[in-house]
Amino acid sequence: MPIPDCYADIRPYQDDEVAAVLERVSQSDTVHRALLKYRLPMLPHWLRERMLPLARYLLDRQLAGVNTVHDFQMWMEGWIERLLAKTATAVVVRGLDKMTPEQGHLWISNHRDIAMDPTLINYSLYQAGWPTSRIAIGDNLLSHPDIADVMRLNKSFIVRRNITNKREKLTALQQLSGYIRFSLDQHESVWIAQREGRAKNGIDLTDKAVLKMLALHGREHAETFAATLFALRPVPVCIQYEWDPCDLMKARELVARSKYGCYSKEEGEDTRSLLAGIIGQKGTIHVDFGQPLTDDELASAETMAAAIDRQMRHMTEILPVHHAAVRLLQQRFACYPDVDGGDCSRQIQDTLWQRIEGEAQDVQKQVLIGYAMPILLQQGIEQ
Template sequence: MLDPYADIRPYNDQEVKPVLQRLSGSPQLINALIRYRYPAMPGWLLALLRPFISRKLRQHIARVEHVKDFQDMVADWVQQLVANSTDEVVVQGLDKLDHGTSYLLISNHRDIAMDPTLINYSLHQQGWPTSRIAIGDNLLRNPDIADIMRLNKSFIVKRSLTNKREKLKELQRLSAYIRESLEADQSIWIAQREGRAKDGIDKTDTAVLKMLALNGRARDESFAQTMAAMRPVPVSIQYEWDPCDAEKARELVIRKESGTYEKSSDEDTRSILRGLTGYKGRVFVDFGKPLTGEDIESAEAMAAAIDRQMNELTELLPVHQAAANLLQNRPCEGDEMKAAEELKRRTAALTEEQGKRLLTTYAVPAKGITGL
């Protein structure tokens, strides 16, 4: 039987071995692993190490037979990553959800790879099945990255299509895949908007919600009926410190001043690596309440309900008030003083406008600061 989702769905158990064999022979992946582990290694030594690393990689993945095996292997790496890049990860709200139910997890979007990684880390740590992850095809230009993501329960959102008819057809297929996944007891993670909220303001795009509801048309369902069947739950992900804060500030100011911003060819890859490995301080992952009733009557009502829960779940940290104080030339006290010193260090290499942009982003959770 023809698989209607073969080109977008995660890999299944039967595909794991062939994909891993292909990856273990990839020179690009071997080089990336060596550079990640030994960033200062000279090129000539890298060439000598390549066969050794390739052999070790094949030995390491030889015992991986199924998707769960791969995720267990990834979980060990994520555990180490979290330990090295955060002070703590605080997970709240899962105890108010039904462990045996699949949910449509709709979160804010601050980091390309770390957001879904933390969602699944939080689920895994508390004994829940991990979710399938929606990821844009713009991040999958590298076939090795695409393979790794699809091994790790990611499915592809084809954002690069320009033909309107083809795009609608693809969105309908994506919506059907998400619905069928939920009906198969597979939770889904998707961001509330396309692209990261680089200004720190989390706002749900109704276009995402309307896409999710497309599958209901073929079933003669209303928007509310479709969403009730998909069981949407807002999730707030909050980083005390953003490893990509300076880069985001530069981009926003350049875009504001020139009207456009051209990414370099490897910018997304560098952002992924910086976001994964950079220092984040405390991280908060808060699972909200399932949306029901009036909150899912329309895309507009649902977007407002998600935004409302996101705001309620946001933690006010010393860095937020410190940023607000620096913007308004007010003194800092207690823990805010240490945060203010770190903010000054982070803005030192930026222009005045870029520094103000960075501070404004951090100040958003502080009362009265949104819109500065």
């Protein structure tokens, strides 16, 4: 079924738009430079610049048979396989066997990485033989036209965040809510994060404002909150990275906010975080699909948020690096003396400390608290 024109400015690209978009992407030197840097990182910059015509030729050849969104995702799948082979020790996926792929679901996950969270959802679905999902992504990440093109080719739709006028913001949220409902009504799954922005402190909490946004479309049609959310078939998903490639960047931001009360992002910082999350080492990755939420849990935004948070904590796995972080907090900062840090090897402690050794003490401590958070939460301790 064609997507109504009222969603044209936020929806993913459709099959009849693929050829024109790929023509733009294949002619972009920014894309060619990024591919060369990824594939040949040891080459000096001047030599990569001379190889731009070759990169353009090879990309044109690879994209020659790509005519639809599905074709593009199949082409991307090869890149993602190679990426994960380089940056992850393993990807462990659990829980999909409890559901069937015949109908769409609203996947509501925690949010730790800008690009990899939805990528891993779709990778997990594809590997299990499920259809991939449409992806909600903030417009702050689409300031570069090439990134916007690639993301929208990959079934991403736009969440407009940079709106200050209240009336315009409400209109944008109603449009977003309507598009998500339209997608689910067409049996297309949708991924959305449980909150705006990543959980930089390691505490995954669902923002009730996100849930209320999802209900806006139903409210326009005199549906109750419960009836609207039931129609979306929401399922919590927990994503865990053994090692967070952006851990230091997140800790520096949190420390700055604590010291100065605010934090101003540098130009292009979101893009740098996006790229760091993609190419950085992640260790073992866990993707856990939870249980569909029940009628009682969907009674209100409050009960729904609490149910999602319970499942997130239940699915969170305690890893050796979490134990190592507790041990280092106790040894280096005399923090949490009564917390049981469990067992972990000296090697993991040394690896974690080497990661942060050159940082200021408050940044070191914040990184360790982030890694220790699953244990702190399990033992009833929060920041």
